[in-house]
Amino acid sequence: MDHAQHLARVGQPAPHFHTEAVQPDGKFTDISLTDYKNTWLVLFFYPLDFTFVCPTEITGFSKRMDEFEALGVRVLGGSTDSVHSHKAWLKELGEMRYPLFSDLTRTMSRDYGVLLEGKGIALRGTFIIDPDGILRYALYHDLGIGRSVTETLRVLKALQTGELCPVEWKEGEKTLGSAG
Numbered sequence: 001m002d003h004a005q006h007l008a009r010v011g012q013p014a015p016h017f018h019t020e021a022v023q024p025d026g027k028f029t030d031i032s033l034t035d036y037k038n039t040w041l042v043l044f045f046y047p048l049d050f051t052f053v054c055p056t057e058i059t060g061f062s063k064r065m066d067e068f069e070a071l072g073v074r075v076l077g078g079s080t081d082s083v084h085s086h087k088a089w090l091k092e093l094g095e096m097r098y099p100l101f102s103d104l105t106r107t108m109s110r111d112y113g114v115l116l117e118g119k120g121i122a123l124r125g126t127f128i129i130d131p132d133g134i135l136r137y138a139l140y141h142d143l144g145i146g147r148s149v150t151e152t153l154r155v156l157k158a159l160q161t162g163e164l165c166p167v168e169w170k171e172g173e174k175t176l177g178s179a180g
Contacts, residue, residue, distance in 0.1 A: 008112045008127065014043075014135040015111035021078070021099040022086045031076070031101060033133065040073040040160070041129040042152060045103075045114045045122035047143050049081045049089040057124070058093060058100075060149045065097040067153055071160065074098070080106055080121055114140060126152055128159060 008015050018032040033041075044061070046054040061068075061075055068075055078086075078101030086100040101108070103122070109115035114125035124141035136159050141147055158165040163175035 008135055008138060010135050010138050012135060013133050014127070014129045015108075017101075017108045017111070019078075019101050019103060019105075019108060020083050021076070021101040022083045022090065023099050024096050026087060026090070028083050028087075029099070031099065033129075036074055036076070036129065037133065038131045040071065040131060040156065042068065042073055042075045042156070043112075043127045043129060044075075044077045044147070045109060045112065045125040046077065046079050047121045047124070048079055049085045050092075054079075057146050057149075058096070060146075062095070062097045064149050064153070068156075071153075071156055073156055076101060078103055078108075080104060080109060080115075113138075128152070128156060130159070 014033060016033045018030065021029055021031045023029055046057060048054065058077055061077060065075065075098040077098065080103045082104055083102045086102065090096055103109050106115050106120065109122040112125055112127060114122040116123060123143065124147055126139045126147055127135060128137035130136050137155055139147065154170060157171045158169055161175055162179060164177055164179045165175050169175065
């Protein structure tokens with residue numbers, strides 16, 4: 001089967017994954033997309049451990065986990081580094097409130113369209129998957145630009161309304177009505 005048929009596409013089922021992750025308590029576990037069934041998931045990729053922009057994003061998501069949890073959202077971040085590299089790096093980063101996955105095989109990065117083949121690392125990619133496993137949002141960034149946790153939360157809130165939301169919509173503002 002052609003690999004392109006598995007690529008992440010908004011409005012389609014999110015590509016399945018099964019990989020290893022380091023949990024907030026430092027333990028290694030196997031995780032898969034199935035573990036996130038019936039819940040919203042923010043899945044994000046970053047290029048490499050022990051770099052400059054990545055720790056600002058990783059700690060930024062962790063600091064705002066109360067907001068994600070209040071929305072019923074789980075967060076999962078990762079890169080093409082090993083779980084052992086993640087665990088070593090976490091000693092520098094401090095407490096994390098969500099798991100970091102390892103994509104050593106680069107399968108997830110390829111399936112979600114973020115892999116830079118020549119370098120073997122991922123672009124900064126942010127994906128929102130709904131409780132039915134449908135990819136609802138995909139954003140790709142260049143390596144040198146950090147993403148906005150605030151914007152990720154805004155988009156999540158908009159998606160969770162189930163309605164049409166105008167430009168710059170924020171929670172509490174009027175929507176444009178039913179999306180369906």
